[in-house]
Amino acid sequence: MAGTAFHCYYGDPSAQSTLHDRFPDKGIWFTECSGSRSPDDPPAKVFRETLTWHSRNVVLGTMRNWARSTANWNIALDSTGGPHNGGCGTCTGLVTVQADGTVTTDAEYYAIGHLAKFVKPGARRIASTSFGTTGWNGQIMDVAFRNPDGSTALVVHNENDAPRSFAVTLGDRTFEYSLPGGALATFVWPASKLLDSKARLHSPRERNRDRVSRTAAGACRDRRRRRRALVRRDALRNRSSALPCHRLEPARLAGWKALRDYSTGTASGPADQRTPPDAMSGQGSSPLGCADARIGGGPDTKGREPRCTEGHRLGSFSRCWPRSTLSAPVRTS
Template sequence: MRTIAIMALVLGLTAVPPAEAADRHDAPRARVWVTTPDRAELMAERPPVPFGTTPSTQPTIVVDPDRTYQAVDGFGASITDSSAEVLAGLSPSVRADTMRKLFDPATGIGVSFLRQPIGSSDFTAAAEHYTYDDVPPGRTDFGLRHFSISHDEAEILPLLRQAKRLNPALTVMATPWSPPAWMKTTGSLVGGRLKDDPAIYDAYARYLVKFVQAYTRAGVPIDFLSVQNEPQNRTPDAYPGTDMPVAQQLAVIEALGPKLRHASPRTRILSYDHNWATHPNDGDQEADYPYQVLRSPAARWIAGTAYHCYYGDPSAQTALHDAFPHKGIWFTECSGSRGATDPQEKVFRDTLTWHARNVVIGTTRNWARSAVNWNIALDSTGGPHNGGCGTCTGLVTALPDGSVRTDAEYYTIGHLSKFVRPGARRIASTSFGTTGWNGQIMDVAFRNPDGSTALVVHNENDDPRTFAVNVGDRTFEYTLPGGALATFTWPRAKQLDSTLDHVPVDGATATASLGTGAEFAVDDDASTRWSSEAAQAPGQYLQVDLGGRERFRRVAVDSGGHLGDYARGWRLSASDDGSTWRTLATGTGVGQLTTVDVRRTSARYLRITATGTADNWWSIADIRLYD
């Protein structure tokens, strides 16, 4: 410190006052890793940023570790047949380096969840599609005497075992694209349905159990199992697929559940495993498929529901969670895509920004316990593949010269998997962006098992955006480049512990003297807002009915991400009957988040009244109470 002070004097710099220097030294610091759409920074660690005691005037992400949501199982992709072919074809040294980059939590991104095809998918390197019990046309094998996973012993299983050595916390899910052809109405792996026969349902259940047992013996225990990939896809494009209506999925699960519980108690069943909404190309389908499954008696065997990204949006996950809060949500497939003539720069930018919004943050803020992409590795042509997607991208790409390039999905998954450990829990954090793009800052936060926090932030806008992060009574400010994705981490520290508890106001309603969207001020979603839709003037107000008397010591009035839309002057009033009001506090607004500390009080009604003027509209994205 003495050397620094002397150098500052020599260079004519302003020295930090001793008290402030001590405070900075003792203050908790957040480490920062950033990826930018132009590849200038690729999970690059920047200098840490200290938490300070000065509130910010910027949009403020308030992180509250005491409000917890779903637990995390992991983040990753799939070592498909094609991915295994690509990885196995690398030189031993390049392959070893690539596997470390993918799975090692210390030197790589620590991929912690793999979703493995049971047999062939569209990403199959072989000329012929396969299952583990193929017999000549016209023959059957109800005894499963021809069952064998020998195909996978060549490339897939060695890579899976290596992945588990590199990351012992790795979770493995398995999903079939098709039952063996002899079980189907078409006699083909491509299209068709299971034969509607109890003996077939029983045989298919035994087939899946034999797969789980065989993989376990091979050193790759299966943690999750779904019974059909994309069961509403009636017309797969020259690759294995099965149209499996709800009734057939239920029949399979009823046959599978008791067998699996006996043979492999660790393996849990996930249902559906398809898009957030029914894709138009899938025709007239059962739009409430996952709801029907969870309403059925077969739900007793089901841990939850798996979703894909190819149609709809992540809010479907929250809708299902609200209907069945005791069943989990897992997000299990999403592939990046490239146009035939798109330059690599465009592919990287578009994939990074879309996946940041929808997969990294969109799925996890909507209750997903996993975020899983599709192929973990492909070649420079997007293959090899046998039917299906000709434009898909992977986490890494094997180039013709034998080297491997890390692509956008490596970094989107990495900003989660490297910093959010299995067993972490999502915690509350205000977020201003939307999956549909509104140009704001969006984020998601997690508390790790060791007590540390990981906050993942995405700047949706093409221009740099400044924001603040608040934990307890400490705050720091940061500016992210346009389109950038960042992860901030900090250890548990007593300086960041809050002395107040959040007061839930789930039943609250709101009205306003003008403007629209009053209900959005009490929806616990900072990406929505009430707005005056007029210049600020004294007397404008927003009133909240808490639904009953609530006790509180702090009221936070959050104007969200629209800079300047905070009340220039304000009065906070309370009432027990909505008619007689008492003033709790008055003040002058200075930024997007106004925190009002009052003597502990209780009331049913709150009113925030403007007392100043401004050309800006007045917006309130969230009102939060603490005690």
């Protein structure tokens, strides 16, 4: 047995995927679905409801669930839904032949046309994100194909009554489109070597792993935000690491072995834990451990050289130190 045929009169297209998961070596064909109408429905209502239902179920639902074909029944009927042979009295066809011989196209004609015209024989479905459901949830639903000539066809349906905007990304190319409520549209672009490695082809043995995710535009926007945040963080780090220390280029905390207390002249604490007076007093210490020369005995706000009061002299760190203290710290090699 080659596989199984499905009709649309009962159940949901997802049953095709259930069957495929159990028998991945067998084919699935969708072979029949006829539209119908109520005798009192106006033509506009019949057209819209038929178009939206067939778009979700016959065009997209069957193809997203491993069907190798899809079909409408009947091709042509007269204005009374005939000829009748004991069958459906309210069914509709792709076209209607009027009494005067003219032909009008029905919703089924346009729905199936999005596949028949743009998806060529031998095409294979490729992975694409889709947010809609066959039961209707008001979102964007789609299916994509790779034709034998390498071109790509993307069929998109807006389940909502209001217009919906979406973005399509394949490889490094992106475009955006606003689809009217209830509309069905197909986008086709030619083959390109830049896109070959970006689209994953579905083989008959491959499980359906399409993942519902945010739109490509939303994902790209998130990536840009993360990159900007990292750039800002790195810029702050680089700016901090490049902060100049006035006259104190080598004065980093880790580079000093010992310091005399600037007020008593005695050693304060273990040698490996001693810090410059600025850091101990909380004055003029920067995040890098450099004393701020503008505080204490450093240059004033106008940039003039410091002057020390009596009993003090200008020492290391550009501060005024008591004359009884060491004039410079001992730096280890």
